[in-house]
Amino acid sequence: MSVLEIIDLKTWFQTQDGLVKAVNSVNLRIEKNERVGLVGETGCGKTVLSFSIIRLLQPTTMIEGKILYKSKDILKLSEREMQKIRGKEIAMILQNPTTALNPVLKVGDQIAEAIWLHQGLKKKEAKEKAVEMLEAVKIPLAEKRANEYPHQFSGGMKERALIAIGLACCTSLIIADEPTRGLDVTTKAQIIKLMKDMTKQRSMLFITHDLEVAAEICDNIAMMYAGELVEYAKTDDVFKNPLHPYTQGIFNSLPNRGLKPIKGMSPSLIDLPSGCRFYQRCDYAREICKNRHPEMVEMENGHFVRCLLYD
Amino acid sequence: MRAEYLIKRVFYSVLVFFITVGITFAVLRQIPRSYPGLDKSVIAQYFVYIYNVLQGDWGYSQGVPVLGLIWEKLYWSLIILVPAISLSLLIGILVGAHFGWKRGSKMDASVLNVMMFTRAIPPYWWAIMFILIFSFHLDLFPLGGYMSISALDRGISYSDILYHSALPIITLTVYSIPGTYYLMRNSMLLTVGEDYILTARAKGLSEKYVLFKHVLKNAMLPMVTMIPLECAYLIAGNIFIEIIFSWPGIGLLTFDAIAAKDFSLLQGIVLIDALLIIIANFSADLFYSHIDPRIKVGGGNV
Amino acid sequence: MIEVENLKKYFSSGMLRKRYVKAVDDVSFHIEKGETLGLVGESGCGKTTIGKAILKLIKPTSGRVIFDGVDLLKLKKKKLRRLRPRMQMIFQDPDSSLDPRMKIGDSIAEPLKLQGDINKGEIKGKILELVETVGLNPEHVNRYPYQLSGGQNQRVVLARILALNPDFIIADEPTSSLDVSVQAQILNMMNDLKREIHLTLLFISHDLEVVRCMSDRIAVMYQGKIVEIGKTEDIFDYAKHPYTNTLISPTSIGDRVILDRDMKNASDYTLGCVFYQRCPFAVERCSKKEPEMIEIGKKHYVLCDRVT
């Protein structure tokens, strides 16, 4: 049984500039103990997708489709039922550790809170568990650190504390939203290692803009572009044989792989082109790509791509 | 860290006091025969003046020591001020917090307008209107003063004073609620948008818990910096309200001092108001240094 | 072209008990004309401070910055202002590098207007020329920065800088907030420009791979000090300082050593090597004596006592 199954999800919301079609007909399945990397550039809708799953969007947002968590459609749950799922069943690790921790509460208490709430422990036991969590994310002197405030932590340690909050309740699904963004090279390497170790027996949706980071941690990779998935495959397949021109372009523009850029820029989610969304930037674009919107097709076993080249 | 912060604040308070004293001194010097020691140099005079002020010798108003006069009136003013400050803080913060949390609702918009209206009307006008409505037409409260004529026979009773003070307190409260409300609401709007609130929600905490444990404490922090302005605002408002209600406090005393052009009395009033603001500020600082861990425990990475 | 000698910048904080942070601590290097020096380090190591201190956008505590034979730090304000157009800086966040209330065209024209007698027609022509050089459309001229993407804004910044024909440019993480596909566009453009107009460049970044693409020589910085400096190939192939090695292969270092750093402030070090806390090869003497810069190859220097 898959832990999470997203079926034909659409998330749109209204802004002053117009209707933002952030997520368009996304289908994605995460099996038990599987780690999926969702990779895309700024403004491709990956963060909106993650917040759709945990349902922390403005009430005015339009969400269509199904999000089945253990076969239960969580889009149909009431807010109260959803609160029982958040943190207990599905946990989220937010980006930007400097602002994601409450400055006036002790770090230990911020971890203990979730444990106390979901596991029915006494406050003191929850706090002890929180200290264990801090130890688990390799924060030295955890007992002392648990009684400190976020401003006393360095950036890397705040990120660790955030991970501890996310993992505190042995959730079945973790959504991590760019946990390595803005970290230093060495700290980043440690956080990646930590995430990898801590999520060995868990399911995770790992969101990042960095293909190499995703490769370190994830079993499968989903590439997202302009609000839709364009390629989905095992990590190795994506690296050895990227099919979509966008994925290829991303690889080629890495500094250590030739620094060959993709021309132009991503389309705005307000004004999406009618044909292939990558049409204007694609080196292989043909006339047909301009008007026909490609569907996701399975090329090899478990390697999906959305491109008319493979039609 | 906390000690350092508080020492700094005490230093400010002392500075504020000396500057106020400096201004009153500069004014008093120009008024002939208002205080002794004119034969000495200006600086010497200033120090004599400060010495006198610290000693409690605040000059004389028509033969009566100013400090004694003010001390007596202060008591009456505090009967109005203390409940009004507490009530307006309480109501302003509660209402502001509530609508900051439920922002964008119809009720929020109407309350915002009511507050704008309330703040736009001058305090004496509120006082006159309240007397007109509640005392004159509805006959619920006395027209003014601090006790009934019957008290001359039966002696002063607390309930009588309470009865007389109710309307002035209500007026001052109504007048000063919008200030706290605005600030609290704005502060809530900013706090609610913070990432850590999202973290809290993602933990599955209930909305109520998020509000009480995560939002409110943070939203309260910026309130502290506004205390001096609110205080000055209340003291100004109180002058008018005491005049309209003939309440025998500092405000009414101010009015009399203006009418009599009594500068030494005005000087005393300015000094006592400065002290009131300093005390209020310092209590706010104490509170602040207690709730903000960045000051409480200090340290951290640079 | 540019020579930096013993540059120091300390920040102090606290009123009663002064605390100092040595953001830049006794740094020396030089850049030849037409050369690109890459400056690599983690956030908070002082690399941005160096950039700003060289241009005197912040006042250094001490040291000398010699540009074309003139010591910048001794210059009077007026003379400095006349010299400034020759040295320019590109910043990390392109969206905040432009005045949000100024149209793109006006932003590009501003340096021209400030720098001399040039009439309106000439300015217009020059703007269009510059806009084309950096690969923007003429129609962008009448837009505001918020209407453009990060990558486009960084192009505008570049156009504005090129308007001055500078001799020396400091690029402070110019692409770290951009997506990889756009990053490649900007970096390529900068490389082209370097060739075409013989720019001298100080390229600051946390990303070793990016620096590798851009630089002739690389300086590695750690907590306010340059710990290794050498030719790009030498740094990648024969890195000697343990810190450089952790940057090149960050996964090679264990958990314990790095965590220790988190608990120490830069200001806590008084004696000894800055890297002592994290160094896997540290011995006792490293904590007692400050290491000296030693030459270990052609133009290759290392700040470590244990390298032989």
Place this chain on the structure above:
Amino acid sequence: MYKYRKIGLVIGISVLAAFVLIAIFSPVLAPYDPYKITGAPLEKPNRNHLLGTNNMGQDIFSRLVCGTRATLIVGFGGALLMVLIGTCVGIISGYYGGKIDELLTRAVDVVMALPMFPLLIMLAMFLKPSILTLIFLMGILGWTGCARIIRSQVLLFSESNFISGVKAIGASDIYIMVKHVFPNILPLVLVKFVFATQDCMLMEVGLGFLGLGDPFMIDWGQMINRAYIKGGFALGLWWWLLPPGVSIAFLSLAVASVGHSFENEINPRLRRMIL
């Protein structure tokens, strides 16, 4: 809610404009000399005296119209001076930072904690009340709030790169402050100005009420005071008491609604998709 604010802005500006016109043309609009006794004392509103007469037989409508001037001049003048000082201090403090900023911030903290209104009373009395004195005193005592907010705003982008960028192309500090910093905070300055106007108007009428208005001008505060002291409302003489009070309330409300619409304009609530 957005549309709603727009209506507020239109109404506010119209009312304000009406008051300004009344103030400018008050000699023409007032049917009588406001100082002359033109009727019997305490006449009820009638054909000759639109709002009746006061206890001395002066025409209340004429006095009301002529009193508009003092309030508007002090309101705008005081606000202008407050915002001028506040903006200069705020920009200099936020732009230069460092020691200058520390010094100015402390000065702001100290001035803010002074008992403003009592000092205003004492100094106004001491310097002999007049329109100019009032404007001057309000300006030098009331600029702190403005300075503080503008400083924090300037601080936000004086660290931002574009200021460094302009410095690097050789622009002088004054050029940057005038050409780049000021235009960016102008909307905020405007909002502050509108609210300062409201405060100054209320203060002017308040001081008038306390007998500290310009003795050579008619002011609403003094009218309220007189009507109140002479038992205006105890005797049910509503036409004497009501007009000046209602006028200042109206004016202050109009200014406030303009201010709130401006504020809304510059601070559109961030439309975030995530809660």
